[in-house]
Amino acid sequence: MVTTAKPHQGQRSVTSYLPQYAVMLHNDDVNDMLHVVQALLKSVPELGREDAVRVMLEAHSNGKAVVIVCPLERAELYRDRIRSFSLGCTIERA
Secondary structure, X not given: OOOOOOOOOOOOOHHHHOOEEEEEEEOOOOXXXXXXXXXXXXXXXXXXXXXXXXXXXXXXXXXXXXXXXXXXXXXXHHHHHHHOOOOOEEEEEO
């Protein structure tokens, strides 16, 4: 007889235990909007085109915008990728 393990009720994933960080895109008066959207799409695979446009417009209007919220190691990767396109990007504890 084969038994399968069932997750305990209320069991949380590993990522739910990790502190979450917001990757913040800062407004950019140097690069054009298309460059910013393309940089976001290349840097953060989870973003779709509509999300990338929304983030770019929010940063343009409000000075900064949340790109994605994730664990620190991944947030650092995305920050570094975005910065490689000459865009302002920081990480904040979510």
